[in-house]
Amino acid sequence: MKAPRHAYPYEAPPGSAAVAGVLPLACAVITHDEADNIGRCLASVAGLVCEIVVVDSGSTDATCEIAREYGARVIHRDWAGFAAQKQFAMDQCSQPWLLSLDADEALEPAARAAIETVFAGGGEPTHAGYEINRLTWYLGDWVRHTWYPEWRLRLVRRDRAAWREYNGHDLLTVHGETGRLSGHLLHYTYRDLEHHMQQSIGYARMSGRQLAESDRRIPVSKLVFSPLGRFIRLYLLKQGWRDGWRGLLLAFSSVMSAFLKYAFALEARQARNRAKNSPGDDS
Template sequence: MPESTPTDLPATAPKLSVYIIAYNEADKIADAVQSVQWADEVLVLDSNSSDNTAGIARELGATVKQIPFTTFGKLRNDAIASCTHEWIFSLDADERCTPAARAEIQAILRNPTADAYYVPRRNWFMGRWINHCGWYPDYRQPQLFRKPALIFDDAAEVHEGYKVNGKVGYFKSAIIQIPFQNLEQLLHKMQRYSTLGARKLERSGKAAGMGTALGHGLWAFFRIYVLKLGFLDGWAGFVLAFGNFEGTFYRYAKAATAKQSWKPVDNLATTETRDPN
């Protein structure tokens, strides 16, 4: 006789949707999609990339939907609404689902004990695993959740605010993140995120002066490099701490300079250009 199925477990796991948000990630999207091809549905939410992100994702069997970017919060809510199954796993384009995390997802789906789960991430940067800098276990928002359980703040430009409706749990198995393949990508992200962060500061009325920008930047470096032991991660830890300094400084500096009424030179031909000394 065939073995009976325990009454407290479903015969088969509920179906799973995976969504990946992406913008100009042609060098990363293939690895991300391939790591979750076992899922019942893989959606790539592309914000009109100018490279071949969408084409690569389609070739690998993912469903691609174009969603114009306004804020990260709205983008994630739109991504969730696009998923057709009750359970959802979110993955960024620079992340990879590991075999261990896949096995844990499938076990949870058969016998869930929570409505939303935080997943630890292992970050690889400058040829090494980052074990400090606040980058491990590096939980962000829940990544495995029931569709009604997670709602994002539509107005959140960056570092999306969210609300969990239900019980939360934590994975034991980590996924992998490769945030930057080179320093140019780190600088590009710093520029983009500092601009989005400056808009948030302006809207909240927290924009201040350049002294405030420098103070916040120095504190960001000290917090990552000293308090979070970034110095134990070698030069990679220093670069991450310094990048955090730059991103924080420019976030506040951009908000501060946006308030200024600096005017261009009216007439270059008559402008005094003598050495002030």
């Protein structure tokens, strides 16, 4: 299955009553300069959810205008970190159930149908949350091995769910049993290789600094064994080689990210220790 980067079958016309769903379900999305993605994301939930909340941290492109065309309530909030921003977006929703999407994600029709099945009959869903398998579009093709399967908790009972930071990433958690849905969460990731490398370095720096601020030991051996473990897991165990040159590129970018995470952590820990041990200015 190949598709151009912006293709999606649910394109509702601008200005239409896109939020007309009958399910007790809200969709929350955080954005910053996502004009290339937000229309596809919100089109995939049009007519499924009855509330869309977009929390924007200061976009300078047409993100907010496009979101409003799909019936979203757009709220400005200065950037507070991924988990905090997503938690705020969830708290602004009024429906008992939440579908949390990233702006560069979209529901595949089969996943959309699976969500409808969860609520079929009007009864309460049997689980507190549901995972959807994410399929990534990367540099012109779908990645079916290196980053796949990738189950993500996205549909949750709102009063049982919370966002938290974990290992430098945002993590949606839910109190109660979870199930899995059929279909895919389509992930239209990095624009190009440069964007990928920039994002990888940024995440590695953030993860490294968080590690440095914790009480965990940071052995130098992690600079070797963590990247090696990443390569073995992605390229060999998950058969990333079957994704061709994309799989090799993704495996080595993960190696780089793992190395940089611990390099940044060691650098930040050294700087913190130096500041702690340096004598104060008595003048």
